Every structure is written in structure tokens, then in C-alpha cells.
Amino acid sequence: MVLRLAERWPLSPLGRNGGGTARRWRYHDDVSGLGVAASISEPFCGDCNRLRITADGQAFTCLFASQGTDLNPAMGSDQELEQVIRALWQRRSDRYSEERHCKADPVPRAEMAYLGG
Known part of the structure; x- marks a missing residue:
């Protein structure tokens, strides 16, 4: 392009x-x-620093994630919310763009418009 x-x-x-x-x-x-941002032809999963939070409080660590993490239970405290987000980020394993050619069955993904992408 x-x-x-x-x-x-x-x-x-x-x-x-x-x-x-x-x-x-x-x-x-x-x-x-x-x-x-050519995430399919030139994956940058290892360098990605994006966290998307939807209007209903779901956090997605990947634009191609099939589900998010509900942040609503942690919304009562800034400290708790920070801990939840840090833990979520540390355990993320999203590598959709790098692994998409290896997957046999495609997993349904959230719509980009929903995630802000």
C-alpha cells in the first residue's frame, strides 16, 4: 500500500x-x-504497549483479543485498579499477528470499532 x-x-x-x-x-x-500500523504483514506484538479499555470497563491487551478483562470490580480504588491493570499487563500473552498462520480454527474476535481500533 x-x-x-x-x-x-x-x-x-x-x-x-x-x-x-x-x-x-x-x-x-x-x-x-x-x-x-501493519499488524498483520509486519507484526509488532512484542513491542506493543497498547491497552484498550471499552466504555463498559473491559480491558483488552490486544486489538485482536476474543475477550477482555472486567475492570469494574476494581473501580472502587485507584490502588486496586492499578494493581489489576499491572497484573493483567504482566501476564498478557497475546501474539495474534505473529501466530495467526499457525492456528487451525479461527477464534471469534471483538470488533475493532468496539475496541477503538
Whole structure:
């Protein structure tokens, strides 16, 4: 996709921002650019630092997760909420983009619009 865009509008690669997931390019006008989070063709699971929390309090450690973790029981205390989120992040094992070719049966995923992706 980026190669096709670059054929029409010359692009210069910028790489990724610190904790960002998108690879970025700048147009030669030095004003505008684009970013692409190519999680399927260029997985970044090991570098991902994104946690998505839905409006109903479900935390998803992966955009492709099939289910989230309910944060509502921990909402009464900032300290408890922090502990729950830290524990969730430390035990995460989501590697959908890296493992998707190895899986025989696809697992239903939450809709990106629901997760904010």
C-alpha cells in the first residue's frame, strides 16, 4: 500500500515514534505524512504497549483479543485498579499477528470499532 502511494506522492521514511505501533512516512512537502500500523504483514506484538479499555470497563491487551478483562470490580480504588491493570499487563500473552498462520480454527474476535481500533 505504501509503495503504491509513494509512486504518486514521494515519501520519506520516518520510522516509529517511541512507543508507537505505526511506521511513519513524510510527504516531500514536509508538512503532511502518513502512518501505517501493519499488524498483520509486519507484526509488532512484542513491542506493543497498547491497552484498550471499552466504555463498559473491559480491558483488552490486544486489538485482536476474543475477550477482555472486567475492570469494574476494581473501580472502587485507584490502588486496586492499578494493581489489576499491572497484573493483567504482566501476564498478557497475546501474539495474534505473529501466530495467526499457525492456528487451525479461527477464534471469534471483538470488533475493532468496539475496541477503538
